[in-house]
Amino acid sequence: MKLAIVQVKPRKGEFEANLAALGETFAQLAAEERPYDLIVLPEAALTGYFLEGAVYELALSAEALAQRLGETWRANAGADRAPVDIVAGFYENAEGTYYNSALYLHVDGRAQHILHVHRKLFLPTYGVFDEERFLSRGRRVDAFETRFGKMSLLVCEDVWHAIVPTIAALKGARALIVPSASPARGLDGDGELESVRRWEELLRAYASEHGVYIFYAGLAGFEGGKGMTGSSRIVGPRGETLAAAPALGACVLRGDIDFGEVDIARANLPLLGDLNAVLPDLLFDEALRAGRGQ
Amino acid sequence: MTGTERGTLPVIDVVRYEPSLEIDCGLAARWLEAFLSDELIQRRGIRRAVVGLSGGVDSAVTAYLCARALGPENVTAVRMPYRTSSTASLSDAQLVIDALGCAARTIDISAAVDGYLHYEEDADARRRGNVMARTRMLVLFDQSQKLGALPIGTGNKTERLMGYFTWHADDSPPLNPLGDLFKTQVWALARYLGVPAAIVDKAPSADLEANQTDESDLGITYALADRILALLLLGYDDARIALRGYAPRDVALVRARVEGTHWKRHLPTTAMLSNTAINEFYLRPVDY
Numbered sequence: 038m039k040l041a042i043v044q045v046k047p048r049k050g051e052f053e054a055n056l057a058a059l060g061e062t063f064a065q066l067a068a069e070e071r072p073y074d075l076i077v078l079p080e081a082a083l084t085g086y087f088l089e090g091a092v093y094e095l096a097l098s099a100e101a102l103a104q105r106l107g108e109t110w111r112a113n114a115g116a117d118r119a120p121v122d123i124v125a126g127f128y129e130n131a132e133g134t135y136y137n138s139a140l141y142l143h144v145d146g147r148a149q150h151i152l153h154v155h156r157k158l159f160l161p162t163y164g165v166f167d168e169e170r171f172l173s174r175g176r177r178v179d180a181f182e183t184r185f186g187k188m189s190l191l192v193c194e195d196v197w198h199a200i201v202p203t204i205a206a207l208k209g210a211r212a213l214i215v216p217s218a219s220p221a222r223g224l225d226g227d228g229e230l231e232s233v234r235r236w237e238e239l240l241r242a243y244a245s246e247h248g249v250y251i252f253y254a255g256l257a258g259f260e261g262g263k264g265m266t267g268s269s270r271i272v273g274p275r276g277e278t279l280a281a282a283p284a285l286g287a288c289v290l291r292g293d294i295d296f297g298e299v300d301i302a303r304a305n306l307p308l309l310g311d312l313n314a315v316l317p318d319l320l321f322d323e324a325l326r327a328g329r330g331q
Numbered sequence: 332m333t334g335t336e337r338g339t340l341p342v343i344d345v346v347r348y349e350p351s352l353e354i355d356c357g358l359a360a361r362w363l364e365a366f367l368s369d370e371l372i373q374r375r376g377i378r379r380a381v382v383g384l385s386g387g388v389d390s391a392v393t394a395y396l397c398a399r400a401l402g403p404e405n406v407t408a409v410r411m412p413y414r415t416s417s418t419a420s421l422s423d424a425q426l427v428i429d430a431l432g433c434a435a436r437t438i439d440i441s442a443a444v445d446g447y448l449h450y451e452e453d454a455d456a457r458r459r460g461n462v463m464a465r466t467r468m469l470v471l472f473d474q475s476q477k478l479g480a481l482p483i484g485t486g487n488k489t490e491r492l493m494g495y496f497t498w499h500a501d502d503s504p505p506l507n508p509l510g511d512l513f514k515t516q517v518w519a520l521a522r523y524l525g526v527p528a529a530i531v532d533k534a535p536s537a538d539l540e541a542n543q544t545d546e547s548d549l550g551i552t553y554a555l556a557d558r559i560l561a562l563l564l565l566g567y568d569d570a571r572i573a574l575r576g577y578a579p580r581d582v583a584l585v586r587a588r589v590e591g592t593h594w595k596r597h598l599p600t601t602a603m604l605s606n607t608a609i610n611e612f613y614l615r616p617v618d619y
Contacts, residue, residue, distance in 0.1 A: 049374075049618045089614035221362065224354040230362075259369040261617040264362060285365045 038074045038185045041066055042290040044269045044282050045078060046258035049085040052095060056083055056105060060113040066289070067114030073121055074185065079216045079256040079269070080126035080137070080193055086218035087260045088128065092171050096130035099140050099154045106142060107149030116146040122183065124254075126192060126216030128172075129156065135172050139190045139216045141181065153181040155190035159198060165220060165263065180208035186296050193217040196239060206247035206309055207316065211299045213249055215240075218256035220263040221284065233268045233284060245276025248303035250294060257287055274302035349575060350561040354516050356523030360396065363508045367400035370506050371481060374618055379480035383471050384408040384427055384435075385538065386420030388521050388530050389485040389509060391427045395524040396508050397483055398431045406433040409474055411467045414441040420538050426527040436474065440466045460539035464497035471504070481505060489514040489553060492560055493585070494592025495545065502595075513557040549588070551581055559585045 047055040129138035137157040156175025160168035180187040189205035223231025257267035269282040280290045380397040397406045428435040471482040484507035521531045535545040
C-alpha cells in the first residue's frame with residue numbers, strides 16, 4: 038500500500054482556498070508514476086483547528102465533504118488516477134449536532150463512498166482547549182474493513198487514553214489512522230518540543246504494544262499565536278518511527294506499507310494475543326464494570 | 332551466595348518536582364521566527380516590523396527575532412528618548428542597530444510628553460512614567476502606519492504576570508513574541524542570539540526615573556521571581572512553594588503582584604446586556 042500523509046497548513050476559516058491548495062497537492066501526488074492508495078490529512082484540515090463559534094459556520098456533513106474531496110481528487114489528479122482512499126479530519130454537522138470527526142473515503146473514477154466516520158470521543162476542554170463548549174462527543178470506536186485490511190480512525194486526544202488504541206486493536210485494527218492538531222508546548226526538550234516528544238512516546242508505545250501501524254497526520258501553522266506542531270509520523274508495528282515530518286511547514290510523508298509486518302511483529306511479541314486471552318477476566322471485574330476505580 | 336548486601340543499605344531520596352526554566356534556545360528562536368513570519372506575512376500580508384528599542388534586553392531580543400524572520404532591511408528600530416532618559420539606553424540601543432544593520436529612527440518624545448505635562452505639573456513619577464510609555468506607543472503605531480509595518484511588542488511573561496507595565500501601552504502591539512518567556516529565559520535567548528553583553532548583563536530598568544531598576548521596583552530578583560512564578564502558575568500553594576526553600580516573604584510578594592493585576596491582562600470590562608455579547612457569546616478567534 039502506497040501511503041501519503043499530507044501535513045497541511047490551512048488558512049483559518051478559508052475552506053475553499055484550502056481545498057484548492059489541497060487540489061494542487063493531489064495533482065503533485067498523482068504526477069508520480071506509481072499511484073497512491075491512501076492519503077491521510079490532519080484534524081480540521083481544511084478549516085484550521087481553533088474556530089470557537091465559527092465552527093457552526095464551517096461544519097459540514099460527511100457526505101458534503103466526501104463529495105468535495107472526491108471532486109477535487111478527480112479534477113486535479115484525473116479520474117484515471119483513481120481509485121484512491123482519503124482520510125480527512127473535519128468539523129461535522131450531523132443535522133444540527135456538531136462533532137470533531139474524521140472520515141475514511143474511497144474515491145473511484147466517478148464517485149466516492151464513505152467507509153467510516155469516526156467522531157472524536159475525548160474532546161479536550163481544559164487550558165487552551167475548549168472543544169466541548171462547541172461540540173458533542175462521539176460514543177464509540179470501531180475497526181472497519183478497507184481494501185487493505187481493518188483500520189481504525191482516532192482523533193488527537195482519543196490517543197492520549199491508552200484504552201482507546203487498545204480497543205481499536207482488540208477490534209482487529211492493523212493500522213490506527215490519527216488525524217491530529219496539537220499546539221506546541223514546552224521548550225526544554227533536546228531540540229524537540231515537549232509536546233511533540235510526548236506524542237512520539239505515546240505512538241511508539243501503542244504501536245509496539247499492539248503490533249499496529251500508526252499513521253499520524255499533524256496540522257501545521259500558527260493559529261493566533263498557538264503553533265500547531267505538524268510532526269506527522271508513520272510508526273511501524275514494532276514501535277519504530279519509519280518517517281517523521283518537521284513541526285513547522287507543510288509537507289508530504291511517503292511510505293510503502295507492508296501489512297505482513299503486522300503479523301511478523303505480533304508473532305515476535307504476542308502482547309495483543311495475551312491481552313485477548315486475559316481480557317474476559319479483566320472485563321468481569323465488578324469494580325471496573327461499575328465504573329469505580331477505587 | 333555472592334553479591335548479598337549486609338548491614339546498612341544506601342538510601343536514595345526522591346527529588347522534589349520543580350518546573351524547569353531551562354529552554355532550548357535554538358528551538359525557541361526557530362519557533363518565534365516562524366511565529367513572526369506566519370503571523371505577519373502569511374496571515375496579515377505585512378512584511379515590515381517596527382520595534383521600539385529601549386536599550387534593554389527584551390526589545391533587543393525582539394529586534395533580533397524580527398530581523399531573522401523578516402530580514403534586517405524590513406525592521407525599523409525606533410529609539411524614543413525622553414530628556415531624563417539615560418544616555419546609556421541610547422548607546423546600548425545603537426549597539427543593536429549596528430549589529431543588525433536595520434533601519435533606525437530616533438524620535439525624542441520630550442516635547443510631546445512635556446506639552447501635556449505642562450498642564451499637570453504636580454504629576455508624580457508614576458503618572459509621568461505612564462505618559463511616557465503611552466506616548467511611545469503613539470509613536471510606534473504612527474510609524475507603523477507610515478511604513479506599512481506592524482508594531483511588535485516586547486513584554487515578557489514575568490512583567491506581564493507581575494503587572495509591571497503600563498496598561499494599553501507596553502502591552503498594546505498586536506504581536507508579542509516574548510510574552511510566554513520568563514525574564515530569565517529572555518536573557519538565555521539573548522545570549523544565544525548574540526545580543527551584545529553590555530545589554531544582557533546590565534541591570535534591567537524601565538528608565539522612567541533616574542537610577543531606577545526593575546528589581547528594586549519589584550522588591551525581588553528576576554531569578555527568584557521566575558522560579559516562584561513557575562510554581563504558582565502550576566497551582567502550587569504558598570506552603571508547597573516554601574517547602575522548596577523559598578522565603579515566605581518572597582512567595583507572598585509574588586502572589587500579591589499576580590493576584591492584584593489580573594485586570595491588566597484583559598481587555599476592558601464591558602457590561603453584558605444580551606445573548607450576543609462580544610467575546611462572551613459571540614466567540615470568534617483572532618485569526619478568523
